[in-house]
Amino acid sequence: MSGKLYVVATPIGNLADISYRALDTLKSVDVIAAEDTRHVKLLLNHHGISRPLLSLHQHNEDHMSETLLRRLQDGESIALVSDAGTPLISDPGLPLVRLAKQADITVSPIPGPCALIAALSASGLALSRFSFEGFLPRTASARKDFFTAKLADSSTWAFYESSHRILDALHDMAEIYPEDHDVVIARELTKLHETIVKGRLADVLHRVTNDANMRKGEFVVIVAGCEQPKDTALTDEQQRILKILLRECSTKTAAALAADITGQRRKLLYQAALDMQGDQAAVQE
Secondary structure (H helix, E strand, O other): OOOEEEEEOEOOOOOOOOOHHHHHHHHHOOEEEEOOHHHHHHHHHHOOOOOOEEEOOOOOHHHHHHHHHHHHHOOOOEEEEOOOEOOOOOOOOHHHHHHHHHOOOEEEEEOOOOHHHHHHHOOOOOOOOEEEEEEOOOOHHHHHHHHHHHOOOOOEEEEEEOOOOHHHHHHHHHHHOOOOOEEEEEEOOOOOOOEEEEEEHHHHHHHHHHOHHHHOOOEEEEEOOOOOOOOOOOOHHHHHHHHHHHHHOOHHHHHHHHHHHHOOOHHHHHHHHHHHHHHHHHHHO
């Protein structure tokens, strides 16, 4: 019988942020595949766990995933962990999970900490819709192109950034986004120097520029969505369709049908229908 692959979330800073189920899983598996075995040993030692460790990182994961797959097929159970947080969220592990899925091996998530979700939950920004962009491009020109494209995004979005690029990323953003745009910087989450700052882009950039501590650690940057301009004018074709429908339908029905046909907002079409009827009544008088 095949074994099972467990995708185990581990603390992002505070070692107490781990579930009983995660600890039980780490204690019971045959081997733990870790992004950095030295890092995960600190966690295991803290909780008195001793299990065999194998290194699985971005430079060896294609080869190592094949090896781990064979062990799974031989019936062994494996826990996949990253340095911190939930594996595969901008961390190695995808090739192994894909191979396991293709081989019909059970992949079981053991949920827990995730820097992205932790930062979003304390951001104070709208979260009914959001997107995650991972790490941004490394060059300034590519980042600026990226920020320009994100101006069309009306939902909250977030990205990870390192200490040696956080200031450059904010400078590049400030060249594209308005200075009063809302952003949140969350650094060193769950650690001793945890800091979450929400404010205008210009103010946040000023703080990071002038406070050396705000350039240390690991960062989640969250950006409020951009309010999109509303089209308040109907095209000639939309007006023509609405006028035809008004000959046979009520104002409400005509607006609804015109919205289905044209894709324009129903509220805008309804107001236009009222205006058309008002103009017609004025002509008749």
